[in-house]
Amino acid sequence: MKLAFIATGDIAQPTFRHLITHGPRPCLLITQPDKPVGRSHSEFLPPEIKSLAIENGIPVWQPERIIEIADALTDLHPDIIVVMAYGQIIGKDVRKAAKKAIINLHASLLPKYRGASCIQSAIANGDTETGITIMRVIRELDAGDIISAKRIPIGKTETAGELHDRLANLGPAALDEALKILAANPKAGTPQNEAEVTYAPKLLRENGRLDFTKPAAEIERFIRAYHPWPGTFTEVFVKGKTKRLKIFPPVEIAHYLIGPSELAVHEGQLLIGCSDGAIALSQVQPEGSKPMPATAFANSL
RNA sequence: CGCGGGAUGGAGAAGUCAGGUAUCUCGUCAGGCUCAUAACCUGAAGACCGUAGGUUCAAAUCCUACUCCCGCAA
Numbered sequence: 001m002k003l004a005f006i007a008t009g010d011i012a013q014p015t016f017r018h019l020i021t022h023g024p025r026p027c028l029l030i031t032q033p034d035k036p037v038g039r040s041h042s043e044f045l046p047p048e049i050k051s052l053a054i055e056n057g058i059p060v061w062q063p064e065r066i067i068e069i070a071d072a073l074t075d076l077h078p079d080i081i082v083v084m085a086y087g088q089i090i091g092k093d094v095r096k097a098a099k100k101a102i103i104n105l106h107a108s109l110l111p112k113y114r115g116a117s118c119i120q121s122a123i124a125n126g127d128t129e130t131g132i133t134i135m136r137v138i139r140e141l142d143a144g145d146i147i148s149a150k151r152i153p154i155g156k157t158e159t160a161g162e163l164h165d166r167l168a169n170l171g172p173a174a175l176d177e178a179l180k181i182l183a184a185n186p187k188a189g190t191p192q193n194e195a196e197v198t199y200a201p202k203l204l205r206e207n208g209r210l211d212f213t214k215p216a217a218e219i220e221r222f223i224r225a226y227h228p229w230p231g232t233f234t235e236v237f238v239k240g241k242t243k244r245l246k247i248f249p250p251v252e253i254a255h256y257l258i259g260p261s262e263l264a265v266h267e268g269q270l271l272i273g274c275s276d277g278a279i280a281l282s283q284v285q286p287e288g289s290k291p292m293p294a295t296a297f298a299n300s301l
Numbered sequence: 302c303g304c305g306g307g308a309u310g311g312a313g314a315a316g317u318c319a320g321g322u323a324u325c326u327c328g329u330c331a332g333g334c335u336c337a338u339a340a341c342c343u344g345a346a347g348a349c350c351g352u353a354g355g356u357u358c359a360a361a362u363c364c365u366a367c368u369c370c371c372g373c374a375a
Contacts, residue, residue, distance in 0.1 A: 036375070039303095205373085243306085244372065268339040287372045288306035292313065295339095299326045300314040 004078040004098075006066070008032040008047045009085030011107060011164055015171035016049055019082075020056050022172075024179075028076065029053040030069065032087050033062045066094055073097040080182070082175065083137055087116075090137050101182055102137045105174060107167045109133055109149060111192040113200040114142035119160050119167065121200035123225035126217075129153050130163070132170045134178040136189055143197075145189030147181055150174045159227040159249050208232040212260040216253045216274040223279075224249050234272070236263065238286070238300075245297075246285040254280040263301065270294035 005016055005026040019026050029049065037045040053060045063069045066086075070093035073081075081102040083090060095102050108118035110133040122130040131151035136144035150170050154163060181188045208230045210219060226232045233246045258264050258273035265271070271278040281294035 039371090039374095241306095246372085285371085286306095289313090289371065295327075296313040299312075299328095301326090 001079045002027055002077065003080045003082060004028045004030065004073065004076065005082050005084075006030040006086045006090070007049055007082075007084040008087045010048055011168040012084035012105075012171070013049055013052060014168045015082075015084060015105065015175055016052060018172035018175070020052075020058070024080075026053075026058055026082075027078065028059050028061065028073075030061045030063070030066065030073070030086075033064060067091045070094045070097060080179070081137075084171065089141065092139065095137055100186060103134055103147060103178060103182075104137045104142070104144070105171055106133050106135065106142050107131075107164070108200070109151060110135060110142060110146060111194070111197040113198055115200040116202040117200040119164050120203065120225045121198075123154060123158065123160055123163065124222050126221055127154055130167070132167055132174040134174055135192070143192060145191050147178045147189050148174065150177070157224070157250060159224045161228045203230050205230045210234045210247065212272060212274050214274060215276045216279050219274055219279055220251055220253055223247060223251050234261070236286070244287040246291070247281060248283040248285070248291065250282055252280045252282075254278045265298045265301070268295065270298045 001024045003019065003024045003026050005012075005019065005028065007016060007029070008031045016026065016029070031047045031050050031053075034044040034046040034050075037043050050060050050062070061069050061072075066088050070091065073094060074097040076097075078098055079100045081094075081098040082105070083102065084105040085107075090102070106114075106118065107130070108114075108122060109129070109131045113121045119130070129151050131149055133146055133149040135142070135146045138144040150173060152166060152170060203226075208226050210222065210232050212219065212234070214222075223232045227249050231246055231248075233244050235242050236245045237243075254266070254269065254271050254277060256264070256266055256271055256278045258271065258278055260273050260275055262273040263270070264273070264278070269280040270284070271280055283291055284294050284297050285291040286297065
């Protein structure tokens with residue numbers, strides 16, 4: 001069986017590696033172009049999965065827009081196309097290139113959290129479980145018929161980064177299962193319940209701004225959910241200037257009443273007030289500085 | 302040349318504009334106080350102020366060049 005892999009994000013690495021080792025071996029990797037990175041735009045960094053492909057002698061295509069390679073892909077006659085965290089909408093001409101099926105591994109329990117920030121959303125909303133769903137790729141994003149899903153519980157102090165890695169490691173087994181189902185029944189799949197659909201839009205750094213008029217429990221989840229990307233921050237007034245202050249997990253809910261956004265030092269902990277109490281910070285990073293313990297930051301206040 | 306902030310004992314900062322004895326909040330060590338303490342009191346150690354030049358009687362501070370770190374933006 002001929003399989004083509006379309007992926008960019010790190011979450012796809014374990015699955016890609018699994019296919020290389022245990023088969024069916026991908027005959028091609030399609031990934032996003034190398035992106036400029038760094039302060040001066042001078043360095044170009046390839047997706048890590050690209051290096052993985054090259055090390056294993058798998059051809060790599062990096063079109064600006066995936067539609068550009070639709071014809072070439074069709075000429076390869078792949079049976080199955082597997083998509084995971086690619087970062088572009090898969091156009092019709094690409095979908096048609098798969099002789100048997102084109103499927104997508106998505107890091108949520110669909111139909112919940114269609115979209116890019118599915119992992120963050122699950123934690124931010126306080127869900128107790130999430131998983132990997134495998135569905136068919138159709139015109140609408142993450143909306144195709146579901147072939148299979150694997151569930152895992154979400155830890156009470158887990159960050160999105162940690163959950164991301166666990167979900168990534170769930171990929172290989174999830175894909176094996178889906179391929180088995182498809183082999184038995186090429187038309188397998190259950191439509192998603194449209195009434196339960198929710199969306200998790202792509203995040204920007206600005207989305208990490210903390211709103212201290214919310215309850216402490218919600219803010220604590222938010223900080224875990226947005227770590228390490230896009231991160232969370234607030235603004236503090238130091239030396240006559242407003243400076244951005246990044247906040248890192250873990251944070252603890254403190255039963256100490258101060259006003260929203262108000263800073264306080266109590267029993268050696270740096271606190272910020274929320275609507276119903278405060279959160280105790282462990283690590284922060286003021287604009288222009290490296291990350292530091294919250295107590296160190298408190299020393300200069 | 303995308304925009305901006307920064308480098309001062311182990312940590313975080315003030316001092317730089319108006320050059321003149323190294324300051325603060327912590328930490329560390331020693332001692333004291335206390336039933337007790339992430340509390341309080343006393344004392345101590347620890348810094349060639351990022352690097353290299355320059356100006357000056359005198360430079361953390363002014364001038365020039367350089368290195369490194371970080372925030373935004375992509």
